[in-house]
Amino acid sequence: xxxxxxxxxxxxxxxxxxxxxxxxxxxxxxxxxxxxxxxxxxxxxxxxxxxxxxxxxxxxxxxxxxxxxxxxxxxxxxxxxxxxxxxxxxxxxxxxxxxxxxxxxxxxxxxxxxxxxxxxxxxxxxxxxxxxxxx
Amino acid sequence: xxxxxxxxxxxxxxxxxxxxxxxxxxxxxxxxxxxxxxxxxxxxxxxxxxxxxxxxxxxxxxxxxxxxxxxxxxxxxxxxxxxxxxxxxxxxxxxxxxxxxxxxxxxxxxxxxxxxxxxxxxxxxxxxxxxxxxxxxxxxxxxxx
Numbered sequence: 001x002x003x004x005x006x007x008x009x010x011x012x013x014x015x016x017x018x019x020x021x022x023x024x025x026x027x028x029x030x031x032x033x034x035x036x037x038x039x040x041x042x043x044x045x046x047x048x049x050x051x052x053x054x055x056x057x058x059x060x061x062x063x064x065x066x067x068x069x070x071x072x073x074x075x076x077x078x079x080x081x082x083x084x085x086x087x088x089x090x091x092x093x094x095x096x097x098x099x100x101x102x103x104x105x106x107x108x109x110x111x112x113x114x115x116x117x118x119x120x121x122x123x124x125x126x127x128x129x130x131x132x133x134x135x
Numbered sequence: 136x137x138x139x140x141x142x143x144x145x146x147x148x149x150x151x152x153x154x155x156x157x158x159x160x161x162x163x164x165x166x167x168x169x170x171x172x173x174x175x176x177x178x179x180x181x182x183x184x185x186x187x188x189x190x191x192x193x194x195x196x197x198x199x200x201x202x203x204x205x206x207x208x209x210x211x212x213x214x215x216x217x218x219x220x221x222x223x224x225x226x227x228x229x230x231x232x233x234x235x236x237x238x239x240x241x242x243x244x245x246x247x248x249x250x251x252x253x254x255x256x257x258x259x260x261x262x263x264x265x266x267x268x269x270x271x272x273x274x275x276x277x278x279x280x
Binding site for chain 2: 011014015016017018019020021023025026032033034035036039040043044061064065066067068069070071072075076
C-alpha cells in the first residue's frame with residue numbers, strides 16, 4: 001500500500017521557519033525540503049487505514065519516540081515533486097525495563113519514491129512502549 | 136551555503152543558542168508538521184496525564200538540530216540524519232546546538248563529512264541535559280556553488 005505526498009512550497013517555508021532557519025534554499029518554487037521535513041508526510045498525508053502503528057498493539061499512553069532516521073539516496077527532494085510513500089513495519093524487539101517489566105520496540109519504515117519510481121529517501125522511526133508501571 | 140572549504144576531523148562548529156522556548160514555538164511547529172497531540176499544547180490535558188505543563192514536540196528540537204548543521208553544510212548536501220531522543224524539553228528552556236566533525240572521506244562525488252551533534256537544554260529551574268543527540272552525513276560537491 002502507498003499514498004501520494006505532494007511537496008508544497010508554502011509548507012516547506014512554514015516548516016523551515018517553525019524550525020528556526022532562514023536559509024534561502026527553503027524558499028521558492030524549487031526549494032529543497034529541510035532535513036526532517038518528511039516527518040510531515042505521515043502526519044498529514046498518510047491515510048489512517050495504511051498506518052501500521054495500531055497493528056503494533058502498543059498502549060498509546062506508554063509510547064515514546066525513541067529514534068528517528070532519514071537516509072537520502074541523493075539530494076533531498078524539492079518543492080514540486082509528488083512522492084509516493086510506502087509504509088511497513090521494520091524490526092521489533094523487547095528489552096527488560098530498568099524498573100521491571102518489558103519495554104517493546106518497533107521500527108516503522110517509510111520509503112519515498114519519485115515520479116520515476118527511484119527511491120529518494122528512507123525514514124525509519126523507532127517507537128517504544130515503556131514497561132507497565134508496577135508490573 | 137556552498138563552500139569549497141574542506142573540513143578536518145575534530146573541527147568544531149560554532150554553537151548556537153536559541154531564545155527560551157515558548158508555547159508559541161511549540162504550537163507553530165505543531166501546525167507546520169501536523170502533530171496535534173494535545174500533550175504538547177493543552178495544559179489541562181498535560182496535567183491530567185501527570186505532567187507539570189505541556190512539553191515540546193521531540194521533532195521540533197530535532198528540526199532545530201538538523202537545520203543547525205544544514206545551515207552550515209548546505210541543505211542539498213544532507214545525505215543522512217540519525218536522531219536519538221533523550222530528555223524532554225519544557226517551555227522556558229534554552230536550547231543550545233553544537234557539533235563536531237568526526238569523519239571525512241574523499242569520494243568520487245566530493246567530500247563526505249560525518250558530524251556528531253547535540254541539542255542540550257537548560258531549564259529555568261537550573262536543570263540541564265541532552266535533549267537530542269544526532270549524527271549527520273553531508274556530501275559536499277567538488278565544485279563550489
